[in-house]
Amino acid sequence: MNHRAISRLAFFFWLSFLLFTFLQPVQASDLETYEVSTSILNVRSEPSSDSEIVAQFVQGNELMAFQEKYGWIQTYYDGEEVWVAKHHLVQKDSLSTENSTTETSSTPNMVTINSESIFVRSGPGTNYDAVSSALSGDSFDVIDRSGDWYQIMINSSETGWIASWLTEQATQPSQNNNNTVPSNSMNLEGYNIVVDPGHGGTDPGAIGLNGIQEKDVIQPTSSKVIDHLRDAGANVIVTRSGDYFVFLDDRARISNSYYTDAFISLHYDASLNLSASGVTTYFAESGDKGLGESIQSSIISQVNLHDRGVRQANYKVLVNTSAPSVLLELGFISNPHDLSVVQSESYQNEVAQGITNGLINYFE
Incomplete structure (x- = not known):
């Protein structure tokens, strides 16, 4: 073997050693762990918002x-490679506050939530229990700071902690305190209400006259219900904020992950009997009948549709x-009269006010 062949062989072994040393598979302990910070996070087949939704994660x-x-971010779901948007994730390693100290930088007087939905915790870190929740656009007075966490006023007597990286400095008072607040403002202060807009995405729900889909009437109605509840001081958690599908188990899991005081699922009905x-x-447990009766009677006092009563299912x-x-089944989209009524903005506002008043009466 000549000198050149020996040199090539030596180079080959040296290159093999480098590849073996530096290109080993990444171990799990070296990987970054993230927590979902939004209420619902679509899991997609490719790193693009246009790719197929294959699953959903919850907060x-x-x-x-x-x-x-x-x-x-690429991860795995049911053994398959999937992708999620990084801006809805919080790196777990950055959440620990064990070694954090109070920031010397200035602390804002008020901050606004810029993530779709977040937890308000009992202390400055994700290892503390969630005591409440907040949605995008909610603003809070800041009273203290610890590391990357702000201590905020939840209401007049309670405080909590939120992650600073999920907020932005507010330049004006909260939009919840504008001139559109009804006279019962803040009567639901401190209550966590889950609003569940039924169906969505690939599930259109009931099909009414002229091909009207239930999900398309639910969406504007739920928006008004959310606005009225928030105007009354409630912390509102929403199971879906757009036209996408959420499994029933996930809707319940979202509610069960909060200290929820009431869960309201919004629907519209349809029947082959066009006069319906x-x-x-509807309620399931006998203990929920009182909530159903309070909301039903309050809605009926606001709207001009037939009272079908409170039923167990x-x-x-x-x-x-x-x-x-x-x-709640808020009218029949298969009935010509009902359909013309329920699609109107005035009816949807009346329903929203009825639900709000019903909850106030129930809790009082």
Whole structure:
């Protein structure tokens, strides 16, 4: 073997050693762990918002990141490679406050939530219990700071902690305190209310006259219900904030992950009998009947549709929800008169006010 061949062989072994040493598979202990910070996070097949939704994570779920591309994190779901948007994740390693000290930098007087939904915790870290929740656009007075966490006033007597990286400095008072607040403002202060807009995405719900889909009437109604509840001081958690599908088990799990005081599922009805008309409230557990009666009577006092009463039914989303819960059928989209009424903005506002008043009466 000549000198050149020996040199090539030596180079080959040296290169093999480098590859073996530095290109070993990444061990799990070296990977970054993230927590989902939004109420619902779509899991996609590719790192793109246009790719197929293959699953959904909910707030508090943890995942391990194997790579990052274009602002997307790659992880695994049911053994398959999937992608999630990084801006809805919080790195777990950065959440520990054991060694953190109070920041010397200035602390804002007020901050606004810029993430879709977050937990308010009892202390400055994710290892503390969630005591409340907040949604995008909510503003809070800041009274203290510890590391990357702000201590805020939840209401006039309670405080909590939120992650600073999920907020931005507020330049004006909260939009919840504007001139559109009704006279019963703040009567639901301190209560956590889950609003569940039924169906969505690939599930259109009932099909009414002229092909009207239930989900398309639910969406504007739920927006008005959310606004009225927040104007009354409630902390509102929403199971879906857009036109996408959420499994019934996940809707219940979202509610059960909070200290929920009431769960309200919004729907519209349909029937082959075109004369079927009116509003119905359903409950599953006998202990929830009082909530159903309060909301039903309050809605009927606001709207001009037939009162179909309060009925018991073992709907899965109600059975699996631990908080007091009801499912509302707010009119028949298969009935010409009902359909013309329920699509109007005035009716949807009346329903929203009825639900709000019903909850106030129930808690009082």
